[in-house]
Amino acid sequence: MNTLEIQRLNKSFGALNVSQDISFSVAHDECHALIGPNGAGKTTLIHQISGVLRADSGDILLDGKNITHASVSQRVQAGLGRTFQITSILPSFSVLENTAIAAQAKSGSSMRFWRDAALETDLNETAQATLERVGLADRADSLAADLSHGELRLLELAIALAAKPKFLLLDEPMAGLGRTESAALVTLLSNLRGSLPMLLVEHDMNAIFQLADKVSVLVDGAIVASGTPDEVRADPIARSAYLGQGAA
Amino acid sequence: MTDRSLILSGVLFALLLAAPVLLPLIGESYLLGLIIKAMLLAIAAISLDLLIGHGGMVSLGHAAFVGIGAYTAAIGLENGVENILVLLAMTLAMTGLVALVTGILALRTSGVYFLMITLAFGQMIYFTLTSLAAYGGDDGLTLWSLATLFGSDVVQSGSGLYFVVLGTLFVTWLGIYRISRSRFGRVLRAARDNPERAEVMGYPITRYRLIAYLIAAMIAGVSGLLLVQHAEFVSPALAAWQRSGDLIVVVVLGGLGTRNGAILGAFFIVIVEEVLGAIIHEWRLIYGPLLVLMVLFAKGGLSDLLDFKSSRGTAP
């Protein structure tokens, strides 16, 4: 069963076709990587999946439900989790509260005006458990603005996980991380692999070959090759289009 | 979790509660009128702080809702509606309605554009009030009869009115404080911090902002209603953009998004005005530069200045 299905997605800005007939799907136990040179249209595709941009035509199905016309927040409510390429957190919130408010979105109405949200134990427990999962538990009480870059990347992931998503969209999770931090994050993600379907957009080829079950190569808005990591590595089109020039 | 700001709140409200008993004893009953004035200012400022401090929405048209509240009450009174509870319902309905319409449009913008569009709506409301020829037009209207509570004049003047205003202040203060700590307030703060993130956390933030805008407008309206009871006079000047500026001054001086900031700011302004005014007639010559200096040198507002903000700061 496929958790995410992208069907014949098209998007253009004027004469520029940034998405051309893109179709692919991610099975419920799969990690699907999306690679491609800069300007290939990866970011636009992510924006269409997360709802920041609307596709001109085509459909996006999440867990069998058509979310093509849903708003950003509705997609999250439907089970889409995402991380940002450029860290996006709530700087004046504590690490715990960043995670708790993400959990809050999936735990009943937030139109509650009286009770102290910081004292809601179930939210705090979910948040704490998520922080433990990503290895940030000891920083729970720190102000998010005080975290190091590596810690922020983990918080980014914790925020996405705390909402208990059905599907995870990872936009360059390794961006700006050093070698050891990257390795730790790869281990973390490989633990999630199998239980949580993921679409991974990443430049780090090592990470991709360790994590991905399937790789699609996006060039000039179209998918030019798709297959297992080994197949893609051997594919001449993919090599010339991307691996040859971008792997350096 | 008992921090010093809660103690300060306790002291403030205890003093306000005791004032009607203590002040006449030392022969200073005129001060009560001054305190009512400060409390009314504080009520409107607390509501604005929900927008600015917690929601990050800087409105330069908030005084318009004070004006709408005051005029709704005045027009009701002129037409024979006397019960303050009926007037209250009318005020809430009227400010809520106007806030709903203007809020839906204004919240399509953010940041400095929000400031400008709220200014535009404020000016429209101001000019609407000046056009009410039957109710005084530009000059405003003196009211010869005031609201009653089921026929009783207890809410018209003296300590009765004082305690009504104090009670309203307390309810407003407590309500906004609870809201700021609630799930709703947390989402509102998240939308202030990082709207994109809040949206991607699954919150349709415009809806939350609109509700905050409605709440703030209705509270401002209530302060307008009580202002009529106190001043026995309404004029479009209540809704002028300079009054909205005054409210921002109160909120920022007191300390944005702090527990007691708006109350401290309101009393500070009223006291400064009174004290400076007593020393020199042209007190604005001192007040203006004082504002500039406060901005340049006391960033966190009075709450911070008094180091009552929280127990987290470095103890002396």
Place this chain on the structure above:
Amino acid sequence: MSLSLFLILCLNGLQYGVLLFLIAAGLTLVFGVMGFINLAHGVQYMVGAYLAFAYVQLTGSFMLAVFLSLGTALVFGLLLEYLVFRHLYGRSHLDQVLATFGIIIFLNELAKVLFGPATLTIAPPDFLSGSIQLTETLRYPVYRFATIVAGLAVALGLFFIVSYTRIGMLIRAGATTPEMVSALGVNIQRLFMIVFGVGAMLAGFAGVIAAPIFAIEPGMGDNILIVAFVVIIIGGIGSIGGAFVAALLVGLIDTLGRSLATTALSVVFDASFANQVGPALASMLIYILMATILVVRPKGLLPAKGVAP
């Protein structure tokens, strides 16, 4: 309504628009280039008017007073920049609103102390007094013509500077990508100061030429400031061309609206209703226009484009 009355209204609208442009030009640049909300820009207009009054009293010559006022307004603007504004560039809009609000309060009161609360007037210079016969039935004051011409000349000059000079290029670049300008090694502090000083001088100039037409009084800058904000939002923040178009538009709509709204309403409604609502509606027109622009075209009519496409 006769055609000649309509023409007079259009000329008055044009004249008001030109005045608004002089004020809005500085405001929009300061806002666009520095991201600075300067509520005190309106008091520069007031300062200009009072300076003109004082110098006319002192020298007895209107033209001399104009030049002295311009110089003083420039120095005054630079002084304010040095004392207050430059410390606020990096601060939140809220802080800027608050501090410049404080300056308004101070200067309005100072004007009251120095010149009294009553309104003052000055006469236009002799060679600009009187009126011209435009058509058989239409006469128009020379002085008002002169202000239109002077305002348009300044607008043209400003347009040339912003479009074709190096400093204009920097200003346009600064309005859209301030990081780039400082990356080019330009002394951004000095650029800000120049923009600020010139903006203050232009607002002061507006005050000077308005002095013989409108009443000089404390607080006279407050309302025109708000209208100037309306202009720069409609035109697009940071855009000189936008400010010009929007200023003329606002000037015409406001002037025509005030004269025609009541008449227009009385076509549909009864006279007493029209008399009551007309003036308020007329005052509201420009705010309705601004709110509409903000909702449907938030970047304004002619958004600032900068140098790079």
